[in-house]
Amino acid sequence: MQSLDAEKLRNELRLWLESNWDPNASLIEWRTKLAESGWGMPTWPSQWFGKDLSLVLNPIVDEEFSRTNAVTVARSGIRLLAAATILEHGDDSQKSRYLRRILTGEDTWCQLFSEPGSGSDLAGAITRADFDGSQWIINGQKVWTTSAHHADYGLLLARTDWEAPKHDGLSYFVIDMHQPGVNVHPLKQMNGHASFNQVFFTDAVVAPENQVDRIGNGWKVAMTTLMHERRSADALRSVQRDRNLEGRIYDEEREETATVMEPYKWYPQRAGRVDLVFERAIETGKIDDPVVRQAVADLMIKAKTAEWTARRARAAQQQGRPQGPEGSLGKLAASHVARQASKVHTMISGSDSMLGDEDGPLAGLIAEILISVPATSIAGGTDEIQRNIIAERVLGMPKEPRMDTGPFRDVMKNPGPGGAP
Amino acid sequence: MQFTFNEEQDQLRATAQKFLADKSPTVEVRRLMETHQGYDPIVWAQLSSELGFTATHIPETYGGLGLSHAELGILFEEMGRTLLCAPFLATAIAATAIMNVGTESEKSELLPDIATGARIGTLAVFETFGTWDADSIELTAKNDRLNGVKRYVLDGHIADFIIVVARTTTSDGIDSIGFFLVDGDAPGLNRRVLNTIDSTRKLTQLEFVDVAARRLGGNDDQSAKLADTLDLAAIALANEMVGGAQHLVDETIKYAAERIQFGRAIGSFQAIKHKCADMLLDVEMAKSAAYYAATAAASSDPELPVLASLAKAAASEAYMRIAAECIQIHGGVGFTWDNDTHLWFKRAKSSEVFFGDPSYHKEQLVTRWRH
Numbered sequence: 001m002q003s004l005d006a007e008k009l010r011n012e013l014r015l016w017l018e019s020n021w022d023p024n025a026s027l028i029e030w031r032t033k034l035a036e037s038g039w040g041m042p043t044w045p046s047q048w049f050g051k052d053l054s055l056v057l058n059p060i061v062d063e064e065f066s067r068t069n070a071v072t073v074a075r076s077g078i079r080l081l082a083a084a085t086i087l088e089h090g091d092d093s094q095k096s097r098y099l100r101r102i103l104t105g106e107d108t109w110c111q112l113f114s115e116p117g118s119g120s121d122l123a124g125a126i127t128r129a130d131f132d133g134s135q136w137i138i139n140g141q142k143v144w145t146t147s148a149h150h151a152d153y154g155l156l157l158a159r160t161d162w163e164a165p166k167h168d169g170l171s172y173f174v175i176d177m178h179q180p181g182v183n184v185h186p187l188k189q190m191n192g193h194a195s196f197n198q199v200f201f202t203d204a205v206v207a208p209e210n211q212v213d214r215i216g217n218g219w220k221v222a223m224t225t226l227m228h229e230r231r232s233a234d235a236l237r238s239v240q241r242d243r244n245l246e247g248r249i250y251d252e253e254r255e256e257t258a259t260v261m262e263p264y265k266w267y268p269q270r271a272g273r274v275d276l277v278f279e280r281a282i283e284t285g286k287i288d289d290p291v292v293r294q295a296v297a298d299l300m301i302k303a304k305t306a307e308w309t310a311r312r313a314r315a316a317q318q319q320g321r322p323q324g325p326e327g328s329l330g331k332l333a334a335s336h337v338a339r340q341a342s343k344v345h346t347m348i349s350g351s352d353s354m355l356g357d358e359d360g361p362l363a364g365l366i367a368e369i370l371i372s373v374p375a376t377s378i379a380g381g382t383d384e385i386q387r388n389i390i391a392e393r394v395l396g397m398p399k400e401p402r403m404d405t406g407p408f409r410d411v412m413k414n415p416g417p418g419g420a421p
Numbered sequence: 422m423q424f425t426f427n428e429e430q431d432q433l434r435a436t437a438q439k440f441l442a443d444k445s446p447t448v449e450v451r452r453l454m455e456t457h458q459g460y461d462p463i464v465w466a467q468l469s470s471e472l473g474f475t476a477t478h479i480p481e482t483y484g485g486l487g488l489s490h491a492e493l494g495i496l497f498e499e500m501g502r503t504l505l506c507a508p509f510l511a512t513a514i515a516a517t518a519i520m521n522v523g524t525e526s527e528k529s530e531l532l533p534d535i536a537t538g539a540r541i542g543t544l545a546v547f548e549t550f551g552t553w554d555a556d557s558i559e560l561t562a563k564n565d566r567l568n569g570v571k572r573y574v575l576d577g578h579i580a581d582f583i584i585v586v587a588r589t590t591t592s593d594g595i596d597s598i599g600f601f602l603v604d605g606d607a608p609g610l611n612r613r614v615l616n617t618i619d620s621t622r623k624l625t626q627l628e629f630v631d632v633a634a635r636r637l638g639g640n641d642d643q644s645a646k647l648a649d650t651l652d653l654a655a656i657a658l659a660n661e662m663v664g665g666a667q668h669l670v671d672e673t674i675k676y677a678a679e680r681i682q683f684g685r686a687i688g689s690f691q692a693i694k695h696k697c698a699d700m701l702l703d704v705e706m707a708k709s710a711a712y713y714a715a716t717a718a719a720s721s722d723p724e725l726p727v728l729a730s731l732a733k734a735a736a737s738e739a740y741m742r743i744a745a746e747c748i749q750i751h752g753g754v755g756f757t758w759d760n761d762t763h764l765w766f767k768r769a770k771s772s773e774v775f776f777g778d779p780s781y782h783k784e785q786l787v788t789r790w791r792h
Contacts, residue, residue, distance in 0.1 A: 308424070308712075309708075388691065390697075394701065
């Protein structure tokens with residue numbers, strides 16, 4: 001049954017691509033076609049730029065796009081998280097206002113969740129939204145915001161009720177980033193890059209029609225956004241294409257990708273660059289040092305088992321089998337890999353580990369690894385929070401007694417902009 | 422490469438789990454570990470002739486089920502989980518050795534009796550203070566007579582036959598390694614059960630004084646086949662170890678939820694939770710390596726030597742860390758004889774060094790890695 005559906009789908013899409021795909025079209029022109037035909041996000045509802053396609057059949061769509069080297073809808077950044085959130089929690093006018101321009105890439109989005117005072121404890125946000133009778137007035141500060149400096153819209157989590165318990169006092173908004181009350185400043189990291197921003201709100205405004213879901217339900221909406229974070233990462237990987245393709249649309253897409261990927265250029269170093277280890281050990285002669293060999297083996301064990309564990313999780317998911325605990329371990333495993341890689345690179349480079357830029361090994365690349373790895377065990381949830389999640393949700397261990405129940409006004413918190421009235 | 426188990430494999434696991442839960446509860450493990458022979462012949466007969474476990478990876482031509490090391494790995498995992506006291510590892514490795522070196526007629530002669538469980542076999546490789554490879558072998562074979570001592574031989578005291586790896590000479594007179602078949606009750610063979618910390622698994626010392634033996638698989642050097650056999654043995658053991666490790670993780674979580682201190686379950690303390698999360702990470706990573714290696718063995722992957730060392734090192738370290746943490750989280754009671762944790766701790770400790778300790782396998786891993 002399914003294989004019949006699959007063949008039908010493949011033929012239909014092939015025909016459509018044959019008569020529509022044009023590498024010399026403009027990016028927006030082509031993506032508008034994708035959005036309007038439903039082939040851009042076929043798993044979305046047919047009412048909203050999709051085709052109600054089941055997730056199981058989606059790989060066929062990816063295969064056909066890959067085969068024809070056709071450009072997809074805009075998928076980078078957090079735009080698909082925004083779209084998924086709006087699809088699930090937004091009203092019809094929000095869907096028609098935002099979804100199409102997300103797919104065409106005309107609008108760029110950012111996520112305004114983390115604050116200086118609430119990192120691991122995201123629900124402790126104190127950026128406030130007060131209704132003045134006609135619109136919401138936003139005051140406070142967000143941090144670690146990727147792409148805020150060229151974002152058109154932000155997904156904002158803000159506190160609307162200080163008497164309610166922590167999670168119940170939050171609401172979710174779409175905020176226009178191009179307004180006087182929003183100030184974006186780059187945040188310089190310990191490795192010298194500035195991939196993220198700090199966003200300051202001083203009497204910024206949000207119209208009532210940009211409130212997503214009901215007031216007080218912001219935490220639940222934010223969970224939807226976060227849930228899609230991993231899925232969209234998977235989606236990005238799935239469509240392979242030939243390199244160095246020629247045509248106007250590819251040039252435009254390359255330009256877009258370069259802008260979007262700019263903040264992530266040090267991410268391979270953050271992960272530890274396991275790929276360089278053998279090469280470096282051989283060229284420095286350290287491969288003959290038995291202590292280094294043991295450390296290299298430790299690294300390879302960590303890296304390969306992490307890779308295979310992720311593949312076990314993905315295979316289970318693809319076959320529609322219940323995922324075991326292996327699906328929750330990737331982040332923690334990645335931290336172990338990165339730290340061990342950093343240790344091994346240090347052993348291999350010896351005293352040169354102190355040197356950076358043109359004086360350092362591989363023109364500063366090793367130095368960048370050593371000073372970027374600490375981010376791995378923090379970004380996207382610290383290792384400690386990961387362990388709590390694994391213990392409580394995967395292993396079903398009893399919860400820690402809480403100190404933050406009751407009205408949020410009375411809960412101990414960090415000082416910061418925004419804050420209780 | 423396949424990254425999930427298929428339905429037949431899940432069924433095999435379920436069958437094994439049901440059987441072992443019934444036949445190898447801890448009370449049975451404690452009873453059998455105190456006996457000299459170390460296993461229950463009735464349970465052995467059931468798992469072999471009724472369930473066909475001993476026939477798993479033996480080809481159908483030789484009376485086996487024609488399954489692979491992947492299925493064998495599943496059985497080892499479940500046996501490790503329940504600490505089954507039986508000569509299964511010994512016999513499975515002996516079968517692997519015969520499949521690797523034997524001629525057609527030798528396989529036809531020996532494998533069917535292994536498949537039915539009628540005969541228990543074992544492989545004798547290692548010697549006193551040896552490393553875990555061919556270089557350490559000193560026991561000699563001259564004119565099909567064996568002289569020397571083998572140590573760490575699994576279930577050697579009950580084996581009906583022993584495959585002995587000996588130093589010999591090829592027909593061109595070159596020093597080489599060969600596999601020899603010896604009867605368990607051959608004259609001149611003295612068998613002694615060694616005192617081990619893990620009494621759920623019997624290790625023996627075998628002394629050969631002019632013992633009659635039969636060369637298996639011709640007169641060429643068989644050191645490459647020994648290496649391959651040991652890789653497969655390491656993979657089998659790695660799968661057994663992750664089963665035991667998973668049992669300890671389960672027991673730890675259960676205990677942490679039950680044990681009350683300071684007015685709350687100790688499992689609600691982050692200090693305990695974080696240890697448990699790390700234990701889970703350890704066991705799942707080690708499983709990934711053990712499964713991957715077993716699947717690779719099933720498909721004769723050229724990377725098998727690397728994968729065997731990787732899986733064995735990963736399982737050894739994970740099992741041992743988990744066993745130590747399991748006792749730690751149990752606190753004082755974890756150090757008592759009555760608490761069952763030490764049974765698995767001792768299996769973890771002896772498995773850690775059996776077929777090569779983690780340092781040995783890490784060195785092998787780097788040597789064998791294709792750069």
